[in-house]
Amino acid sequence: MPPISAWETRVPERLASGLRGIGHRVVDGIWRLGYASRFFLLTLLRSTTAFRRFGLTVREIYFTGVLSLIIIIVSGLFVGMVLGLQGYETLQKYGSSEAVGTLVALSLTRELGPVVAALLFASRAGSAMTAEIGLMKATEQISAMEMMAVDPIARVIGPRFWGGVISMPLLAAMFSAVGVFGGYLITVVVIGVDAGAFWSQMQSAVDFRQDIMNGVIKSVVFGIAVTAIALFEGYDAPPTAEGVSGATTRTVVTSSLAILGLDFVLTAFMFTGI
């Protein structure tokens, strides 16, 4: 029997440390999830300030909504134009190029409007929110507020949350409307599809409750998800330059994944069994 090497004697130890690593990660993840849920609940419970002092919320609507307008409108226009162009290319092979209006409107109101607007919102407004709150924490402004008996969740987090939740559906609606206009511009004005057929086929296919309202519901859900994630990441960020940059990255990645995952779940509930 060969002598037991030093490496072999340490096998159980290594195994244990590996298991400890897995356990640590799981416990950490669950702890963080619980912390995030408590944070979200606390935000909701203490949001009376956001409505009593509505000026604070209006300020946040300006920063998250109004300043995101340019990117939303420009991307909406281009997404609509591309949809029109691609849809026309395919549909004209089957001699039904008028149906391009239906294609553009349904894709935008059901899916692309809420999803792409939310993705842009996450990277444009969500990241800014995280960085701002992370820096407030790093420069001890939040601790200073607590010192002055001002609740930072009511004063800083609540208005930002409601500002984001109010802005998101409006941005998504604008994205869809501008997108439909972009599709109209390309297919009717440039290519020359009949305008009457374009609008009438669209109107007969798009249902107000089934398509437009479900799109609005989706965008509200995405707004809640994105702002909640962004605010939590900012509030939870380690108060260093590295910590804030990491938190900003995590905001964009997590909220993008959350948007796509939630979109699948919502679509499965809304548009099956019609």
Add this chain to the structure above:
Amino acid sequence: MQRTILDLWVGIFVVAGIIALLVLALKVGNASATFNVGDTYQVFAEFDNIGGLKVRAPVKSAGVVVGRVDSIQFETQRYVARVGMKIDQRYKFPRDTSVSILTSGLLGEQYIGLEAGGDSAMLKDGDVAKITQSAVVLEKLIGQFLYNKAAEGGTK
């Protein structure tokens, strides 16, 4: 930034968002047609086979949409499909109106076609239309055609 300018921008933003929603509802969608369905009456019809008919499918007469399919149920007593239709109060149909399930185009969606009869009494809310024609099932049609062909071949 000054408070008034900020308020102005947010006001513009919110109004633009609401206008976008209204444009979607009225220009893109059919909300204008959905909203004034307040005055309708319900008529039922029973079919042996409804094919691919769905709830909210249009009810047309002479090609004009006069109502929507409201409910589709399976009648366990006689094993037929019972289709409820909501028809606009403005349009009255005689009691002997024939109700058939038709298809728009070769592969289009299925809808209900109403063809008015000559009865002087009109259909009221909750009435059941007697004369119905089921959906055409393509497989049955082909089967029948093949059977007829085979029968022809036998006599020759």
